Amino acid sequence: DIVMTQSPDSLAVSLGERATIKCKSSQSVLYSPNNKSYLAWYQQKPGQPPKLLIHWASTRESGVPDRFSGSGSGTDFTLTISSLQAEDVAVYYCQQYYSSPPKTFGQGTRVEI
């Protein structure tokens, strides 16, 4: 199985400041023929199902605020919230969807104010 490791496990950021979450995969999730990294980011607020924010490592879903951005390729990825808002308090997960099952999630990163 591909192991996804996020860092940090939690972070506290002031309103309006930048939040940065890292995700590292135990092997590359870059598919060379299409040059796409099979990496997604999700946001989960308390009592709610996860919400897809970003796929292909950097493609923002429709309706997701542009303060959320994804970057990286291969094995190292970053989710950045450029200016943290109160409604961004949540747990964030990365997921690789490159390999044969399971398509593993990271352990999650809790973002607080």
Added chain:
Amino acid sequence: EVQLVQSGPEVKKPGKSLKISCKASGYNFNKYWIGWVRQMPGKGLEWMGIIYPDDSDTKLSPSFQGRVTISVDRSISTAYLQWSSLQATDTAIYYCARHLREDSWDDAFHIWGQGTMVTVSS
């Protein structure tokens, strides 16, 4: 509106069987992979498996093989997750979720159900 609506909470005793459901609407059910994700109390997300409704092709995580069965009923656009013998460690929220792109098994989960809480306790 594309949505997945899951069945309600369940409380079961160890050793009992259970089947929970996920009803899809607003899109061509047969053409999108749909899967299940477990979230144990206070824990993270675990990918369990996916199924392609058109031909019932199923891909299960080795961690869940032999423990659960994923199936669909195309006539009512509904996916199922079932256990033949529950254990206390099956206590969790179970989410169904649909892939982002049509006919794509290597994909992210785009549309999520609201979750079904399953409690297994004697």
